[in-house]
Amino acid sequence: MAQRILILHGPNLNLLGTREPGIYGRQTLADINQRLKQLAAGQGAHCSAFQSNHEGELVDRIQAAAQDSTDFIIINAAAYTHTSVALPDALAAVDIPFIEVHLSNVYKRETFRHHSFLAATAQGVVAGLGPFGYEAAMQYALAS
Numbered sequence: 001m002a003q004r005i006l007i008l009h010g011p012n013l014n015l016l017g018t019r020e021p022g023i024y025g026r027q028t029l030a031d032i033n034q035r036l037k038q039l040a041a042g043q044g045a046h047c048s049a050f051q052s053n054h055e056g057e058l059v060d061r062i063q064a065a066a067q068d069s070t071d072f073i074i075i076n077a078a079a080y081t082h083t084s085v086a087l088p089d090a091l092a093a094v095d096i097p098f099i100e101v102h103l104s105n106v107y108k109r110e111t112f113r114h115h116s117f118l119a120a121t122a123q124g125v126v127a128g129l130g131p132f133g134y135e136a137a138m139q140y141a142l143a144s
Contacts, residue, residue, distance in 0.1 A: 002045060002071035002141045007036055007134070008058060009051035010078030016103075024103050027131045035131070036074075036138050043142045055080055059090045066094040072141040073098035074134060081106075081116045088117045097144065099137040102127040 009029060012019060017028035033049040040047035050061045058080070065073060073096050077087055081100065091098055098118075105128025106113040119125050124140065126133040 001043065002144050004068070004070050005036075005040055005045060005047045005072045005074065005138065005141050006061070006065050006070045007033065007047060007049040008061060008073060008075040008077070009049065010058060010076060010080045011053040013076060013078055014051050014053070025130050032131050032134055036134055039135060039138045040142065045142060047138070055084055055086055059086050062087070062090040062094055062096075065096055070096055072096065072144060074101055074137045074141060075099070075118065076101045076103070076134075077118060081118055082113055084117055088121060091118070092121060097123050099123050099140060100125045101133045101137050103130050103133065104128060 013029055016024055016032070017026055029051060036049070037047045052058050052061070058077070062073070073091070075098055077084065077100070080087055081102070100116060100118045100122045107127065116125065126137050129136065
């Protein structure tokens with residue numbers, strides 16, 4: 001069982017609750033993080049969350065995960081999913097298992113969103129389940 005789980009949120013996810021609620025829902029990022037921390041604590045695990053609109057800060061946090069005993073990463077890289085080579089490189093470098101999460105079903109959206117630079121090395125990909133997708137990823141991490 002993973003004891004230390006890191007949740008990473010990419011660009012614009014700090015606007016959840018007000019940003020395009022028809023696509024992303026009305027729950028805020030704080031709501032999602034609180035729920036994930038409760039799920040982890042209920043299993044005796046620790047969950048920390050980090051959000052940034054800046055790719056380099058996400059890379060820095062992934063690299064720091066190798067030093068702080070992180071066992072598992074749940075990442076919603078948002079738009080960086082489709083554009084960043086640096087994020088999958090950082091994830092490969094630290095060799096920490098991870099799940100890719102998306103609130104919306106990216107396959108029902110614009111074609112450019114159908115490609116993920118992260119998916120090939122992820123333990124799994126959860127898309128289109130809204131905030132429950134994070135919870136499903138957390139349950140998997142806790143069972144790993």
